[in-house]
Amino acid sequence: MIKIEGLHFSYGDKRVLKEINLYLTRGDFIGIIGPNGSGKSTFLKTLSGYLPADKGVIYLDNYLLNKVSNEDLARIMAVVPQDTNVDYNFKVYDLIMMGRRPYQNRWGMVSEQDREIVSEVMEMTDTQGFSQENINKLSGGERQRVIIARALAQEPDILLLDEPTASLDINYQGEIFDLLAKLNRYRGITIILVSHDLNLSGQYCDRLILLKDGQVYKTGIPTEVLRSETIAEVYQSDVIIEENPFTGKPYLIMVPGGSKKKQWGKRSTITENTPKIHLICGGGSGRKMFSLLHNKGFQLSCGVLNIGDSDWETARRLNLKIAESPPFNPISKQSLEYNRQLMTEADIILLAETPFGHGNLDNLKLLLDLSDKTIILKGGRKFQERDFTGGEATLLWQELKRRPGCYLKNKTADILQLIEDLIKI
Numbered sequence: 001m002i003k004i005e006g007l008h009f010s011y012g013d014k015r016v017l018k019e020i021n022l023y024l025t026r027g028d029f030i031g032i033i034g035p036n037g038s039g040k041s042t043f044l045k046t047l048s049g050y051l052p053a054d055k056g057v058i059y060l061d062n063y064l065l066n067k068v069s070n071e072d073l074a075r076i077m078a079v080v081p082q083d084t085n086v087d088y089n090f091k092v093y094d095l096i097m098m099g100r101r102p103y104q105n106r107w108g109m110v111s112e113q114d115r116e117i118v119s120e121v122m123e124m125t126d127t128q129g130f131s132q133e134n135i136n137k138l139s140g141g142e143r144q145r146v147i148i149a150r151a152l153a154q155e156p157d158i159l160l161l162d163e164p165t166a167s168l169d170i171n172y173q174g175e176i177f178d179l180l181a182k183l184n185r186y187r188g189i190t191i192i193l194v195s196h197d198l199n200l201s202g203q204y205c206d207r208l209i210l211l212k213d214g215q216v217y218k219t220g221i222p223t224e225v226l227r228s229e230t231i232a233e234v235y236q237s238d239v240i241i242e243e244n245p246f247t248g249k250p251y252l253i254m255v256p257g258g259s260k261k262k263q264w265g266k267r268s269t270i271t272e273n274t275p276k277i278h279l280i281c282g283g284g285s286g287r288k289m290f291s292l293l294h295n296k297g298f299q300l301s302c303g304v305l306n307i308g309d310s311d312w313e314t315a316r317r318l319n320l321k322i323a324e325s326p327p328f329n330p331i332s333k334q335s336l337e338y339n340r341q342l343m344t345e346a347d348i349i350l351l352a353e354t355p356f357g358h359g360n361l362d363n364l365k366l367l368l369d370l371s372d373k374t375i376i377l378k379g380g381r382k383f384q385e386r387d388f389t390g391g392e393a394t395l396l397w398q399e400l401k402r403r404p405g406c407y408l409k410n411k412t413a414d415i416l417q418l419i420e421d422l423i424k425i
């Protein structure tokens with residue numbers, strides 16, 4: 001185990017790690033995540049003994065980390081740093097062999113066992129192909145694999161890695177994580193890595209440590225840590241968390257433009273006074289609008305939508321108020337009433353370019369009922385092309401267009417501009 005008690009660390013006057021208390025189990029695959037500057041690399045450096053704590057202690061099993069000799073530490077722990085640049089033009093093979101130093105005598109005599117281990121780790125990391133190349137001639141990704149190979153040549157019990165896949169393409173990212181998972185599962189190596197990739201971390205790690213401003217904000221299994229509320233609080237970014245259908249692990253989808261950091265034209269927090277927009281959509285006609293209006297910080301509602309419809313899915317993920325109705329049935333009275341309530345509460349009702357059949361015609365009728373509301377109609381395609389009611393919907397649409405307070409706009413940008421103008425009035 002690795003036990004961390006009351007750990008503090010500062011660079012000069014700058015306090016970076018504050019009161020970190022953790023108990024890490026040997027054999028786990030642990031991910032350290034957190035926004036830029038939250039202290040992840042610094043934490044990893046204190047764990048490796050590279051940076052001495054200002055206050056607090058780290059135990060490695062029952063030994064104080066700062067009392068373990070460098071030689072012993074090198075046989076227990078190996079580090080893959082963030083910066084893999086190597087000052088000297090070593091040959092790849094020689095550099096990996098350097099990982100065997102803790103096991104060699106003081107003259108650095110290379111044994112048969114050293115050669116076997118180096119050959120094994122080169123195979124694992126797919127680095128044999130350039131064993132005689134100079135390290136600085138390799139691409140960032142190839143160099144990264146060589147540095148991992150050198151760390152593995154140390155035969156460590158614990159492997160610390162700082163963003164090991166940062167410069168790798170998607171193929172090698174997966175391969176490196178697969179390799180780390182194998183080392184963890186079959187060789188019992190404890191993996192502790194810093195990563196910005198929340199999806200890969202959520203996928204592979206047994207446990208995540210989420211840092212914010214140098215403190216542990218949350219720790220636990222990925223499903224406990226990777227929650228949309230938590231990510232919004234720590235990263236100030238809107239994400240949707242889904243379940244990976246292959247693994248059941250969480251994966252994150254960024255809501256486009258979902259950063260809550262200061263942005264042009266964006267309302268920062270929703271209050272009672274935040275304008276409300278109700279969207280009538282369906283079949284994917286509302287998706288783009290949902291995303292754009294959500295990012296502009298409006299309060300959104302929608303309906304009536306069939307349960308399972310793609311717009312219903314999007315609205316559900318964004319946690320919107322939805323008047324919903326089971327599919328393959330006429331809209332229920334209850335859903336219509338709830339839709340009427342949402343429409344009445346809204347400042348603006350927006351009718352997306354959705355097709356109409358007998359199943360959702362009531363949405364149009366309801367619009368005509370609400371005579372005092374501001375309504376924006378998204379035009380573009382000929383309405384007749386999306387009328388599957390034999391003309392009934394077209395009649396309602398024409399009536400709507402004539403109504404005062406009803407605006408017809410063909411382009412999304414014009415709709416957004418109109419909303420901004422109407423809200424200002």
Ligand SMILES: Nc1ncnc2c1ncn2[C@@H]1O[C@H](COP(=O)(O)OP(=O)(O)OP(=O)(O)O)[C@@H](O)[C@H]1O
Nearest residue numbers: 011014016034035036037038039040041042043194
């Ligand atoms: N050598 C240093 N001297 C002074 N300040 C430093 C030093 N290294 C890091 N810092 C500061 O400490 C804070 C934490 O940095 P650290 O690199 O540990 O964060 P991080 O979470 O790993 O960031 P990133 O995700 O950007 O790599 C930052 O504000 C950084 O500027």
